Amino acid sequence: MTDHPILEVENLCTTFSRGGTALPAVRDVSFALGKGQVQGLVGESGSGKSVTLRSILGLARHYGEVNGSVRWQGQELTTMSEWQLRKIRGREIAMIFQEPMTSLNPLLTVGTQLTETLKAHTDLGRRARRDRAIEMLDHVGIPAASSRLGEYPHQFSGGMRQRVMIAIALAASPKLLLADEPTTALDVTIQAQILDLILKLADEMSMGVVLVTHDLGVVAQTCDTVSVMYAGRVVEQGDVRQVLQTPRHPYTEGLIRSVPQDVPPRTQLYSVPGTPPSLFSLPEGCAFAPRCQAASEACGSARPTLQDIAPGRQTACFHPMPATQEDAA
Template sequence: MGGMMPLVEITNLRVAFDGVDVLHGIDLSIGKGEAVGLVGESGCGKSVTWLAALGLLPKKAGVSGRVLLGGDNLIGAPARQLEAVRGKRIAMIFQDPSSSLNPVIRVGRQIEESIRLHRGLTGQAARAEARRLLDLVGIPDAARRLDSFPHEFSGGQNQRLMIAIALAGQPDLLIADEPTTALDATIQAQILELLGEVRAETGMAIVFISHDLGAVSQICERVCVMYAGRIVETCPTESLFRNPRHPYTRGLFDAIPRLDGSRERLVPIEGTVPDPSRLPAGCAFSARCVRAGDECRSSRPPLTAVEPGRSVACFDPIEPATIRNYHRDAHNLPELQLA
């Protein structure tokens, strides 16, 4: 985070379902106005981290640790305190707008509801603010479209509606959970540009959860790579693309086809993500890692600083001199959908 003031500080966050641990002590700080990417295969804990932070997991989930916002711990906080945070201080764009928008309520009412709840505006003032938000997210003819239903918008426009609702409370932090999933490349680029513009205008911080390393490279200043419920590498985005030092991170990049004309055989990551209920005694990635040794199989490597601004959870991180340069124009980095 450099010299940024922390907005949210997550310390030793752990989550278990039916006694099975799925998050194993997440430590993460988000600075004011910062854009941070969370990447990794499906099921690694990216979304669960923030659902736990906001108290949105089912009651059967066991959650422990600290999530500090303005000095207050959100873990175990009463419902009234969390309701004052959700949407107002921290807003979340969920993965599927079609399941998040109410299909039988006009979009203007859905935006106005958030405006009334978090900012106290009512009547024409709320209506005017809803129209302004539709203009802000690029919905044409905003005054008329306030009276439309979600099914009358395209998929990309519904994602813009979700962004408008998220912005209605003027949050300090926006959690964007796979906001470009199922969108074509042109619409995806428009959504990323919109998020960047809104961040520049409002000064809010963004956590961008994605499988798409190309999208992360365009919007985020720092990246956290997650695997099997742990952060395994974190550093500035440019450094990650130049020198991915954890073998798992390197594997993600090696599996991306290049679009710059060169022909290179893709190198898949062998094996599968381990079952959370049957994690190995050592590093969770050891069974898939060609660099794994006896120590890796018997002990779990802590997340350790290996250079200024970079931490890696690996007993044998890859040396920079042995790494090819992955940093290139984002348009030459295609979407990476991880299984």
Template sequence: MEEQLLEVKNLKTSFFTHVGEVKAIRDISFSVRKGEAVGIVGESGSGKSVTSLSIMQLQHPGRIMGGEILFHGEDLLKKNKKEIRKMRSSKIAMIFQDPMTSLNALITIGSQISEAVLEHEKLSKKQAMERAVEMLRLVGIPDPEERIHCYPHEFSGGMRQRVMIAMALSCNPELLIADEPTTALDVTIQAQILRLLNDLKERTNTSIILITHDLGVVASSCSRIIVMYGGQIMETGTVEDIFYSPLHPYTMGLLKSIPKAGGSRERLQSIAGTPPDMLQPPAGCPFYPRCEFAMGVCRERTVPEFHRGEEHAVRCWLCHPGAPVVDKYENQKGGVRRGTASPD
């Protein structure tokens, strides 16, 4: 059996505002194996980034309300601030969304990379700078001996993202969390960054959590996909499960919105409606108000997890043995009418 590197169990994270508690993450569980790449997808506000920040315990001003985050079997939520600070970069590293603002504009690239090395390893400043050169070379920055003396504004967007990857990998972490690493980059640079992450995973056996709103990005980069919506996990499975045998209507809606190369020229379908208000999240399935197959039970009861194989699991009442049979792959006018059917 493959080693479980990270296990998230029943995680709950909330933000407290003057109007009430925003329940950003609501009881999610998943795992990441050693050397595996897992993609977390979903539209904006689904809870993807808050999940990654909770793992790193950088969710401030949010608060983790419950659950466990096990790394090599040890619960990170039981560690003190000093232990967590030591773990960051050395064990778990993160590439943040925007390389334009994540780098300090007043400090050279080499100094920023070597700072992380000096924090976690017993090396001299010279050795730390040599490590910075080595990491820039690893991520494909030309003339790294010269570029370590440059400032962030002297780099293009793609090169700044490579610097962020170099910084994250400088202490040889076992888990790399990449939060929207291709945001604001053109498609050519996106492909280069994704190819770089794949190469680094193969060479260093680093586990990767790739967070994105683009299903196309994870198709060639990950072995498993987690689909999030409304602070919950709707479906999880292998790439083949999600792309060729999707079970949740939300997953199907995401897939229908992806342009298909070489296919017939058809208008892309959007998912009607808006995401739920996390101040007052729905009691049942969070996707209920937008789902064309919604039933009365979807609104009223929390959806259990139904398994369709070793890796494939979904939270949808349509997968209940007693649910009515509908053609989920076509937009049927005569499908299940909201509020009239129930698997009970």
């Protein structure tokens, strides 16, 4: 699948200002996404993954300065007016959030919220909108869809609300879905259902997905490519198998090894010392250097840039981990 990418993000930078200080929330993030592809953005809190997602759709404009380029099917989104963006939001690019309760209006029925979206983005008539709404709810696996149109968000459980959110987001058949931690607030059994649903719909509608998550397991199970973010920058990106199986950046490795999988029980886990830096006081060179065991003097003074290390594979490190054999046992 090497047709033209539908979304190209290039050197995206988002800067917030707090009390006179400029905070580099996102720096030089670049990635491209093809039709039907799933791209993951993974990192810890404050890594800039959510801000990156919000910057794509122009939501970060309201509280920060966005530079760089976001091209959506050839159109530049960063310079687009709010009015033009509105025509793209919801219709071509949809977004779902972590907390399904706060992103639904508690005072409107689910049916109303669904048909409103359809009214705004399609030319369907009244009847057709209702039919489409039922079809969408059915599609996302809400039983007895037609009878639930008249219900309010609080009458749905957490998982069902997230399904409603997805139904609303996908009602206008967008070509790109931006998902910000869509399953973090849900239980594992429900998470599996929701992720499967997103993947199935992406496949059926050949829709691209950018998925923000902190869970490497979710990345492994859903994404084709992944960008690992730390302190506002991408430290490593590429094919999800390669990144997870042979991480080259020490941070990626630390993150993966911190997950207690396939380690003897009750032994000390590998852990990255220290805590992620505050955006107020980023270290001078590589932001990860103070926590990095491979750090040298150079890391403290100069910042490594993202370099190609293999086709489609990049890392930002002066001392990348050795590329072990693919089938590292």
